[in-house]
Amino acid sequence: MREIRLVGSRAEGRAIERSDWDFRVDTSDFPGIAEALPRLLAPLEPLSQQWDRLSPYQCWMLMLRGPVKVDLIFPDVPHADEPPWEVSAATLEGIDAHFWDWVLWLSSKDARGMRELVARELDKLFLHLLAPLGVSEQPASIDEAVSAYGAARARVEGALGVEVPRALENEVAPVF
Secondary structure (H helix, E strand, O other), X not given: OOEEEEEOHHHHOOOOOOOOEEEEEEOOOHHHHHHHHHHHHHHHOOOEEEEOOOOOEEEEEEEEOOOEEEEEEEEEEEOOOOXXXXXXXXXXXXXXXXXXXXXXXXXXXXHOOOHHHHXXXXXXXXXXXHHHHOOOOOOOOHHHHHHHHHHHHHHHHHHHOOOOOOXXXXXXXXXX
């Protein structure tokens, strides 16, 4: 590890209550750090943690109680966008974590009045998460996305015979 430093709105003094915590991580051993992240972060008792599927560089997303979103950004390690999620019993929990992480981040942008960004991200959210779950109409707001997601997830849980833990939803949903 060479350096970890706070970046983004929190480092620049522009943060609002829902702002995430972005940390730039510079390392000469990305594979070693990447493998160790879940173990290293376990003492924080994350509600979820996973790689960002749509970042141009590797980014480890972490959701903590509060709700608090933390991103560990590795700007020297490029990452190509991954395709939309494929829904299965094995991927549903990851989809759920990605959804709640995304809408919490998006809510901070919405609170700042960044309407064009929110609209673009809702388009991506629909393509990558909601449509694969069977949602047929693109949401026009975060509230619509949350509603559509809840109904679609319930249908998929029933069809697959699985249930996603609700701890992350219970932390994030009250924000809306």
